[in-house]
Amino acid sequence: MDVLDLSASYDADFVARVQAESGQNTALCYQCGNCTAGCPYTFAYDIPVSRIMRLVQAGQRRAVLSCRSIWLCATCESCTTRCPNDIDVARIMDVLRHMARREGFATERNVKVFWDSFLDSVRRHGRVFEAGLLARYVFLTGRFWTDADLAPRILPKNKLGLKPHAIKGQAEMAKIFQRFAEQEGRS
Amino acid sequence: MSGLSYAYYPGCSGLGTSSEYDSSTRAVCKALFMELSDVPDWSCCGSSPAHAVDHALSAALSARNLARVRAMDRDDVLTPCPSCLTNLRTADHRMRDEAFAARANSLLDAPYKGGVRARSVLQAIVEDVGMEMVRASVVRPLKGMKVAAYYGCIMNRPPELMAFDDPEHPMAMDLLMEAAGATVLPFPLKVECCGASFGVPRPDVTARLSARLLLTAREIGAEAIVTACPLCQMNLDLRQNQAARFAGTAFEIPVFYFTQLLGLALGAPEGSLGLDKLCVSPARVLEAPAAGETNLTQGSRS
Numbered sequence: 001m002d003v004l005d006l007s008a009s010y011d012a013d014f015v016a017r018v019q020a021e022s023g024q025n026t027a028l029c030y031q032c033g034n035c036t037a038g039c040p041y042t043f044a045y046d047i048p049v050s051r052i053m054r055l056v057q058a059g060q061r062r063a064v065l066s067c068r069s070i071w072l073c074a075t076c077e078s079c080t081t082r083c084p085n086d087i088d089v090a091r092i093m094d095v096l097r098h099m100a101r102r103e104g105f106a107t108e109r110n111v112k113v114f115w116d117s118f119l120d121s122v123r124r125h126g127r128v129f130e131a132g133l134l135a136r137y138v139f140l141t142g143r144f145w146t147d148a149d150l151a152p153r154i155l156p157k158n159k160l161g162l163k164p165h166a167i168k169g170q171a172e173m174a175k176i177f178q179r180f181a182e183q184e185g186r187s
Numbered sequence: 188m189s190g191l192s193y194a195y196y197p198g199c200s201g202l203g204t205s206s207e208y209d210s211s212t213r214a215v216c217k218a219l220f221m222e223l224s225d226v227p228d229w230s231c232c233g234s235s236p237a238h239a240v241d242h243a244l245s246a247a248l249s250a251r252n253l254a255r256v257r258a259m260d261r262d263d264v265l266t267p268c269p270s271c272l273t274n275l276r277t278a279d280h281r282m283r284d285e286a287f288a289a290r291a292n293s294l295l296d297a298p299y300k301g302g303v304r305a306r307s308v309l310q311a312i313v314e315d316v317g318m319e320m321v322r323a324s325v326v327r328p329l330k331g332m333k334v335a336a337y338y339g340c341i342m343n344r345p346p347e348l349m350a351f352d353d354p355e356h357p358m359a360m361d362l363l364m365e366a367a368g369a370t371v372l373p374f375p376l377k378v379e380c381c382g383a384s385f386g387v388p389r390p391d392v393t394a395r396l397s398a399r400l401l402l403t404a405r406e407i408g409a410e411a412i413v414t415a416c417p418l419c420q421m422n423l424d425l426r427q428n429q430a431a432r433f434a435g436t437a438f439e440i441p442v443f444y445f446t447q448l449l450g451l452a453l454g455a456p457e458g459s460l461g462l463d464k465l466c467v468s469p470a471r472v473l474e475a476p477a478a479g480e481t482n483l484t485q486g487s488r489s
């Protein structure tokens with residue numbers, strides 16, 4: 001891990017924005033490490049969650065928004081449940097990926113593409129169309145479906161519908177996403 | 188017993204990969220005299236991708252459904268899926284804040300004005316039907332079946348939001364399975380994460396987390412795992428071979444939805460329980476010729 005010069009890059013605006021968007025007081029974290037101890041994804045993280053909390057306190061915008069961990073957090077709520085200072089850590093992780101997305105960071109691209117494909121399916125059909133979602137993911141990542149070994153397990157079960165379920169409120173759903181995109185564009 | 192009637196939000200996976208959860212949930216509710224009415228023209232709650240993108244977008248996607256529950260003249264809605272449940276509850280909770288509600292509602296055609304409480308089907312069975320009544324309704328006890336009850340990470344957490352059962356040691360499914368006649372073994376990883384929705388973009392991560400659950404279940408002597416979450420069930424069942432490859436072993440552990448086993452015990456029609464939809468065949472555990480055929484539980488265990 002790189003050594004950071006904490007005083008040089010303190011970004012006060014970043015700290016204020018994380019606090020405002022998450023509704024959490026990040027200064028309450030005293031680095032007990034409970035969140036990291038219980039985080040099932042620590043093995044896959046480049047920066048453990050308690051250290052992300054410390055880096056947020058230290059206003060290290062770039063280090064935080066460019067890390068992989070914020071894309072791998074599963075919102076399992078273990079950290080939030082176990083934090084002795086009642087910090088909603090999972091909500092902070094969520095807010096950090098909102099910011100990373102807005103500012104063009106996507107260190108786990110496949111995760112982002114998967115989420116985007118999911119929401120695209122919701123926007124088009126109103127409900128998730130699982131087979132279509134997978135097809136789009138494979139198309140966008142340019143990778144052959146890494147789960148090809150699952151096909152013989154699931155196809156005979158007749159569970160993966162091959163047609164989307166259209167809902168009546170399809171246009172209404174599309175409008176939710178359209179308004180969201182407009183608001184994002186303005187802010 | 189009569190008069191239990193609910194708005195029901197099935198969730199998208201119930202139309203596909205977890206269709207057996209949806210059908211067995213309906214069968215169990217019928218057997219327990221809980222009447223379910225689907226929320227008309229319900230839409231996706233946005234699941235984790237929505238809240239990972241924006242909280243107002245996520246709330247709006249859930250609130251469209253909550254508003255439809257209100258339009259049914261109800262203030263309570265049941266869903267089988269913990270991910271849907273979390274989203275519906277979070278939206279209702281956060282939209283009690285006026286500024287946030289204004290943002291979320293600005294994305295919607297019709298605003299959600301609050302006042303809908305979402306609960307899991309599991310919670311409604313425990314709270315509204317009650318364990319005594321469940322026990323009294325069992326006609327085919329799951330005698331001798333040794334199971335591990337696995338709740339997944341978000342069914343009960345965070346406790347302030349979910350407000351049901353214990354966040355670290357939940358017992359609702361343990362007690363239900365006991366009432367159904369099964370032997371429930373103490374499972375230390377009840378609320379550990381299975382790898383969630385990373386199965387597609389990071390199968391390596393999911394395989395590792397699921398392998399740990401399967402290894403531990405085997406270690407404590409469980410013949411089967413019982414779940415309440417479509418994502419947990421899919422990771423442990425459909426992806427069981429990937430977890431096995433990661434762990435360098437072979438697994439043959441059936442992974443049921445609690446409603447499938449409860450349905451069997453309550454004598455619900457087997458056609459409605461979707462046992463043949465499970466990837467790892469439950470036939471051996473149920474001591475029957477083949478899953479999906481009749482008389483699955485008629486053979487007595489020695």
Ligand code: SF4
Nearest residue numbers: 029031032033035083
């Ligand atoms: S559990 Fe809370 S106080 Fe402890 S390190 Fe994590 S965020 Fe900080």
Ligand code: SF4
Nearest residue numbers: 039073074076077079
């Ligand atoms: S919510 Fe995210 S950061 Fe917190 S314990 Fe779970 S995976 Fe780790």
